[in-house]
Amino acid sequence: xxxxxxxxKHLITATxxxxxxxxxxxxxxxSVYWYQQSLDQGLQFLIQYYxxxxxxxxxxxxxxxxxxxxxxxxxxxxxxxxLGDSALYFCASSVGPQTAxxxxxxxxxxxxxxxL
Amino acid sequence: xxxxxxxxxxxxVQKGGISIINCAxxxxxFDYFPWYQQFPGKGPALLIAIRPDVSEKKxxxxxxxxxxSAKQFSLHIMDSQPGDSATYFCAGGYGGSQGNLIFxxxxxxxVKP
Numbered sequence: 001x002x003x004x005x006x007x008x009k010h011l012i013t014a015t016x017x018x019x020x021x022x023x024x025x026x027x028x029x030x031s032v033y034w035y036q037q038s039l040d041q042g043l044q045f046l047i048q049y050y051x052x053x054x055x056x057x058x059x060x061x062x063x064x065x066x067x068x069x070x071x072x073x074x075x076x077x078x079x080x081x082x083l084g085d086s087a088l089y090f091c092a093s094s095v096g097p098q099t100a101x102x103x104x105x106x107x108x109x110x111x112x113x114x115x116l
Numbered sequence: 117x118x119x120x121x122x123x124x125x126x127x128x129v130q131k132g133g134i135s136i137i138n139c140a141x142x143x144x145x146f147d148y149f150p151w152y153q154q155f156p157g158k159g160p161a162l163l164i165a166i167r168p169d170v171s172e173k174k175x176x177x178x179x180x181x182x183x184x185s186a187k188q189f190s191l192h193i194m195d196s197q198p199g200d201s202a203t204y205f206c207a208g209g210y211g212g213s214q215g216n217l218i219f220x221x222x223x224x225x226x227v228k229p
Contacts (some may be wrong), residue, residue, distance in 0.1 A: 002159060033216075043160070043205060043219035058216050090159050105217075107159025 003027065004108035006091050012114045018079040021111045025072055025093030031055065032074040033094070033105060034066055038087040049074055050097040081115045088112050118143055120208045122220025129227050135193040137223045139206035142187065146208035150217070151180065151191050154203045163204070164191070196227045 003026035013019055025032050034046040045058035049068035060066075063081075068074040078085060092105040121140045129135045141149075150165035166173045166180040166189065173180045179192040193200055203224045209217040 002161065004159070042221040043207075045216040045218075048216070056216055092159070104162050107161065109157065109159050 002106040002108060004091055004093050004106050006089075006108035006111050008111060009109065010112045010114075012116060013081060014116055015081055015083060017081050017115075018077065019081065019113065021076040021078070021089055021091075021113075023074045023076070023091030023093075023108060025074070025091075026106055029093035029095050029106070030072065031094045031097060032068055032072070033092040034060075034074070034076050035090040035092065035107075036087050037090060037110070043090070046076070055097065078113070083115050086113055086115045118218050120206060120218050120220045122206050122223055124223060125221070126224045127226070129196045129225065131196065131198060131227055131229050133196050133227075135191075135196045135200070135225055135227070137191045137204055137206070137225070138188065139190065139208075139220050140186075140188045141208040141218075143208065143210070143218075144187070145210045146218075148209050148217075149180070149182065149189050150207050150209075151178075152205045152207065152219075154205065154222075156202075160205055193225075196225075198227045198229050201225055201227050 005024040007022045031050045033048045036044045046060040047066050048056040052068050063079050066076045088110045090107050090110045092107045151163045152160035153163045154160040164175045164178050168184050177194045182189040203222045205222045206220040207217040
């Protein structure tokens with residue numbers, strides 16, 4: 001068990017809808033990262049937050065947004081959902097403010113999103 | 117320039133054999149090369165990582181070999197066990213304000229008893 005908690009584990013929704021994925025990092029970790037995993041694209045970095053502030057941004061669509069709250073949990077909001085957004089969304093956490101190349105990342109078990 | 121190409125896509129090895137997974141990168145600014153292991157239903161977990169100032173790093177049965185001039189690196193699993201059956205991802209990345217990891221597309225390893 002990595003200590004990173006993601007909810008829900010599975011989410012089924014329709015095109016055009018909006019969903020929120022939640023992540024609680026390991027105790028003591030201040031950075032949260034969001035990744036999207038799909039069969040054709042593999043693991044793609046979306047965004048990183050450190051102690052409530054956006055730290056680094058990857059291939060995140062404008063329809064997607066994230067935030068990290070004072071208690072350090074993070075939410076990824078996906079709106080105007082399309083069939084192609086169906087994927088496994090992972091949250092990871094690390095101790096410090098460095099980006100993923102200087103920190104050991106601990107991944108949650110993911111949220112499987114199915115857009116029908 | 118950001119890609120990390122991983123091969124093979126899948127690999128079947130007999131118990132006790134050597135599993136070899138290869139990766140090639142394009143961005144010469146990459147200075148961190150981790151391997152992640154993912155079991156079904158779980159998130160990836162860091163297995164071993166290397167920086168380009170060394171050519172090899174060994175941790176137990178797992179070894180990374182790194183060839184900076186060829187921009188290639190590989191994971192060797194010695195004495196492969198059925199419990200090693202998982203998907204393995206290589207990645208490359210660099211620091212800086214927008215540093216993040218670029219992952220390969222993964223190799224599904226099956227170790228037959």
